[in-house]
Amino acid sequence: MTVVQRAVGVGIAAVVFQGVMLIAFAWPASNVEPRDLPVAVAGPQADAVAALLSQRAPGAFEVTVVADAERARGLIADREVYGAIVTGAVGGGGGSGDKAQVLVASAAGPAVAQQLTRVAGQLSGVPEAAVEDVVASDPDDPNGGGFAAMVLPLVVSSLAAGYLLALAVPSIGARMVGLAIYAFGAGLSSAVVVRGWLSLAPGSYLALAAVIGLISMSVSATIVAAGTVAGRIGLGVAGFTFLLLGNPLSGASTGSEMLPQPWGSVGQLLPPGAGASLLRSVMFFDGAAAGVPFTVLLVWVTTALTMLTLLALAGAMHHLARNSSQVPELVAAE
Incomplete structure (x- = not known):
């Protein structure tokens, strides 16, 4: 193999490597969306919200229905779910127990926390919910x-x-x-x-x-x-x-x-x-x-x-x- 042939081969190999690099790093990043993402739903309207999640985003979430917010927080702390939607009481009487919440763990992934908050806000029948970061990222690295x-x-x-x-x-x-x-x-x-x-x-x-x-x-x-x-x-x-x-x-x-x-x-x-x-x-x-x-x-x-x-x-x-x-x-x- 001559020097010129070797140079041509190296140049072609470098082009191929660059293309592979672009695909390897850009393709996953451009296709980020939930796929069987473990989440919990709690509260009096939990079953209805779980069904709504399955209808609106088939295959996106793996939903676990739990009794209350405390149980949901426990699952988040144990890394069994990424977050939870805590539904309010039907009709909403205005008390603190009637309000809906979104429980997230930014430490488990800020992108997941943002996604869950956005989805919860889009669900019909779920009042505008307060967001609680159960396991937060480090204060010096809030966005992860x-x-x-x-x-x-x-x-x-x-x-x-x-x-x-x-x-x-x-x-x-x-x-x-x-x-x-x-x-x-x-x-x-x-x-x-x-x-x-x-x-x-x-x-x-x-x-x-x-x-x-x-x-x-x-x-x-x-x-x-x-x-x-x-x-x-x-x-x-x-x-x-x-x-x-x-x-x-x-x-x-x-x-x-x-x-x-x-x-x-x-x-x-x-x-x-x-x-x-x-x-x-x-x-x-x-x-x-x-x-x-x-x-x-x-x-x-x-x-x-x-x-x-x-x-x-x-x-x-x-x-x-x-x-x-x-x-x-x-x-x-x-």
């Missing part, structure tokens, strides 16, 4: 933009760490040491930035550091394992998966149920999506609904480290067998 923006840097820096270890460190054992140091340091330092300097994260510093470290390890260890097994092809496939699928499908700014399906669900099986969900649970919901995303990240980490360990053991056994086979030759030569 800072939270959404911090997921991509965590993933990109972890990709870079994985690539550097895979390409610059020849020993598998040394790569694993580098991964441990990176994950530990990334968790502690990033938590200082996010919680201390930027004030984006309430809650425990150590819990936040542990989650960030787990996210960092899941991405970087998978990159190193992919590169160790399949070389540059493995590095490319893993990086493509995390950057061009994982990030736009993470639901960090919208919630996975607001993305086109099944892609929203697929995103929750990748480290960026699972990491964003785990961060929300730990930062704002006292760990509620943290089990699934934690398990997803743990599977990625365990799989990658197991692969690296087995490859290291296989390499050590091969080296030992080769050395032992050379011993008789040396003895015979003497």
